[in-house]
Amino acid sequence: MPGRTVSFHPDDRYAAFLRTIPEAPCGEGRLAGVPVAVKDNISTAGIETTCASKILKGYVPPYDATVVERLKREGAAIVGKTNMDEFGMGTTTENSAFWPTLNPADPTRVPGGSSGGSAAAVAAGLVPLALGTDTGGSIRCPAAFCGIVGLKPTYGRVSRYGLIAYANSLEQIGPMARTVKDASLLMEVIAGHDPRDSTSRDCPYHHAPDPEIRGVRIGVPEEFFGEGVDPRVASVVWDAISLLERKGAEVITCRMPSMAYALAAYYVTCTSEASSNLARFDGVRYGPPADTKKPWHEAFQEQRRAGFGEEVRRRIMLGTFALSSGYYGKYYAKAQAARNNVRADFERLFCDVDVLAGPTMPTVAFRFGEKSDPLSMYLSDILTVPANLAGVPAISVPCGKVDGLPVGLQIMGRWMEDERVVDVAYAFEQGGSP
């Protein structure tokens, strides 16, 4: 019996894809024949997987990531690999070693990152579903900037096996879609225990989104509306929260003092882990062959200098420094202490509220090249990194526009309560009064 395929010849005018599969095999199941785009840091057997980096050019994984296996088991067609910031390091997808992706909502602006290609592919209507990965906001930021739904699951709920690691202790693969329902369906397919991932938990996700939110207590941390947050964005998000209140939720303002150190804790942790994760790209196994006439350490250096982009090299150096003997206590160890504070803050807040709400991003999508200074770029992650540091679920759902550009409402929930953040997002998406 010849296998079924899905023909996929998209008009990729926003450069969302790094490569597409014109005739993608598909099967039977809940996603039978549904085209799904997969971020290029997720391993796909037989399909080149580069993390949008020159250093992985030509690397074709011999195995499927667990999430890809699960998509295939439900009949989905893997139609292409989407552009991203190299190794997930960025907030705009401008750090792709190949080309930038444009924001379908306004092609003069970035789609956000690092899962910018996945977000653009969904927003442009090329695919209904896409997989992204979120280390410090990489699903939620592009979802917010492009006006789609993106869920970062609870850490451990979706297998990371086959996800090319950037910062192992922070990242999760998650669904991106035009609607909360679609995102929830994709989550059903990819979630669940995987014995190959020791950090995976046995907690499957079987859930039909429920818009009933009467009695749900929504905490709104003041810090999410603090300095750096565009007042127009803040106002759109407050309107969204008011809508939830009108639908029966209880809104409680609260404080999250650990936010002061969250960004620093995040950047020290992710760069430290990245410096180690990316050490394997030394030219021995991947990338164009190194000059073997040189001693190995020189060959390694040349390979890495030429193969990694500027932002990746910057983060490798930062992480290497943070882990160095004599500095470990000052940086890595301190970052873990700060991370524990963030976790403790969430736990404390979740005694009194069921979810936390605020903007996903402090601003709308940037213009290309607008954030040329890395530090100001890093600052834009301030609202998304707390959920990664604590490992809790967070969703971004479109909640309005500023100057015609999408704004995302972020809902964060308790550990393993992905269902609840989905429900609150769904309630908002349903809009109006009940």
Added chain:
Amino acid sequence: MTVIVGLEIHCQLDTATKLFCGCSTDYRDDPPNSHVCPVCLGLPGSLPKINRKAVEYALRVAKALNCEVPEESEFARKNYFYPDLDKGYQITQYDKPLAVCGYLDIEGDEGEKRVRITRVHMEEDPGRLVHKGGADRPKYTLVDYNRAGIPLIEIVTEPDLRSPKEARRFLNKLRATLEYLGVFDSEKEGSLRVDANISLAGSERVEVKNITSYKGVEKALTFEVTRQKNAIRRGQKIVRETRHFVEARGVTTSSRSKEMEQDYRYFPEPDLRPLRVRDWAEEIKIPELPDARKQRFIEDYGVSPTHAATLTGDWQIAEFYDSLPADLRVSTATATWVADTLLGELNYRDMSIRGVPLDHFKELLLIRQAGEITEKAAVEVLRTLLDQIRDTGTCELPRQCIGRLGLFVIAAAEEGADDPVTAAARQAIAENPQAVADFCQGKKEALNFLVGQVMRKTRGCAKPGDVNRVLTSLLSGDE
């Protein structure tokens, strides 16, 4: 000058599969890169998954070395670049090892000695480099990842050893212990690697790396003691450094000091959860260890302490001895035969107890015990069989060998029959009239001479008692 030695021993745990994946560890006769998967190749996106059996093995070691198992231990990444390292880091344990604060009692230079164990931790072996086109200036180098991910334990001692010989004894005892535990196969190539720290009291310490054999440890340390003593005598200062042992030449050479400055940037392995195995460790049962077995051999079998130490110093020999029938085990002759003769002959041939068919030697012992061959013949058969194994890898069955060599004891018939012993005795009497005359004149020594002649004629296969009886009877008949 007091010699101070501490050891760091890396042993491959003899599990069926690798530490973090399901690949087989039985790679030694297979082509390069044939026992690999995304995990042990460190392919992007692959994740380690701990092998429970390896943890169990390591816990057995911890228990046998009288260690404490902390509530929580943790894997860490040791980051460094090297072409044999598939991930650019090694998964090991750093500040939270599996087990700490143990000891192992050994026979020291001055009697019983307790060597303290600082820690026992688990880690993965890296791949292996294969240099092509000349060892000194290779044209190119290939990497074989079959070894990558083989489980290792690192055992670190306190600086409690006081001589190269003590270090060797410690290692022998440790090897025996690991083999008793069923977690280690010392015969496998590369299964043991030792780094030794050595200093003379009052001087800096030197680390000697790359020691891969038991004898090598003693050799390397002996060389270092001499080198350091000479340097001090010449008024030189010992510098703190890392040296490499060159086994072929029996010397240590200074490594580039750069390697010492290596900063491994350890941090907790985020892909593995911490190990909480204290309760499990308590449940784990370990078998009888060398010291207990030695005691049992002395008490139950009446074996001398020296022989008991030899017989229990190697698990396989101890098992062999225990498998012998009860009447053999309690015989001093058996203990002597196994501990001195068998091991002596093996040692003489530089052969190991492994790879010899112990069942054959058990049969030989039984034949000897039954009096079917003489002690002398038994040794000859043993030597013949061992030579065969050394030269061809296999050997005859003992009975076959004894028959071929005509070494079965020749029994003399009771009265006057024409058996080979009687025939030989008649011949000896006929050929030695002088001795016969001397005997008849009451010189008892003359009988011994005649017995010797008969033994020679029967190639030692006659029983001396038989010969005596037959000769006496023949000679008295002559009177």
